[in-house]
Amino acid sequence: MNTIYQSYQLSERFEVAFNQIHDSLKSIVKINDDRFKTLLDIGVRKHQIINQYYNDLKQYAKLRNSLVHDKKELGYYIAEPHLDVVTHIEKIASIFNRPNYALMIATKEVITVNYDENIINTFQTIKRYGYSQYPVYRNKECVGLLATGDIVKWMTENVRNAVVELAEIKVKDVLKTVRNHPIEFAAKSIDIFSVEDIFENKHKNKIYLEAVIITENGKSDELPLGMVTAWDLIEIDYTVD
Incomplete structure (x- = not known):
């Protein structure tokens, strides 16, 4: 696997995980505003899961904006997230997505x-x-x-x-x-x-x-x-x- 393909894979995995978290925030916070930062800032006051990862998600939002907005062509990202970062956000996404019964x-x-x-x-x-x-x-x-x-x-x-x-x-x-x-x-x-x-x-x-x-x-x-x-x-x- 060459370096360009590895870079593309990490960036794409990061973006997918971020979007999953964004969708989960919409479902959890339930407001008429889909902006990630707004969902995060309102949700942190109500939900422990958001509070626990608030600082991480703020940083990941900045990285995601850089990845998406500075993308020049399909499959090309100007920045490459570290593997540890990608692994971490994927784990957060899995926590946000899994059913958490109150019991x-x-x-x-x-x-x-x-x-x-x-x-x-x-x-x-x-x-x-x-x-x-x-x-x-x-x-x-x-x-x-x-x-x-x-x-x-x-x-x-x-x-x-x-x-x-x-x-x-x-x-x-x-x-x-x-x-x-x-x-x-x-x-x-x-x-x-x-x-x-x-x-x-x-x-x-x-x-x-x-x-x-x-x-x-x-x-x-x-x-x-x-x-x-x-x-x-x-x-x-x-x-x-």
């Missing part, structure tokens, strides 16, 4: 508590699993989210002479006296980008969503298959190496 990052073992359960039993559940949030179910339907901090707050507000009587207290009694924890439901087919959009849209309306509970069809009366919090989205690790 991939969701907490798989969702531990629930019963609305009418005695709070002492809930203490045992918390001690066993150590989670900070538990979906609450009443008659097989999710009616809210119980946080361990809610219990502490309730206890501090109901202490009498350094004693809190818990024998007759149920989960519902705690839920009725603490702030609501906004949650949403989504089907198991939902992807990570769509979950990020749910959090972003709620935030725009000054609703600070605490979790998206994933069920078979996105209904509140189905068993939870996973739960995604805002922290889970921050912790997404998109690795190309």
Whole structure:
């Protein structure tokens, strides 16, 4: 294989990968503007995958413009991207293109508590699993989210002479006296980008969503298959190496 053919192949591979990423950005960001830089700048504020590769993609956009705009004839590029650069952008393109289901990052073992359960039993559940949030179910339907901090707050507000009587207290009694924890439901087919959009849209309306509970069809009366919090989205690790 001669040098000219190798150069052409690397440049063409780079351009193909860049175009794949551009198409993916259009699908992810969903705005009425197809410009790569605009998609990148808006998307970085909403999606972790774009944030992770933002600086790389800015540089690749400059290289792509040089390759395309300075091309003098078919098959001839004025600059040749290094093989490492081509390999890297191809790996990024594959990450952007592959289906990223939200269940991939969701907490798989969702531990629930019963609305009418005695709070002492809930203490045992918390001690066993150590989670900070538990979906609450009443008659097989999710009616809210119980946080361990809610219990502490309730206890501090109901202490009498350094004693809190818990024998007759149920989960519902705690839920009725603490702030609501906004949650949403989504089907198991939902992807990570769509979950990020749910959090972003709620935030725009000054609703600070605490979790998206994933069920078979996105209904509140189905068993939870996973739960995604805002922290889970921050912790997404998109690795190309």
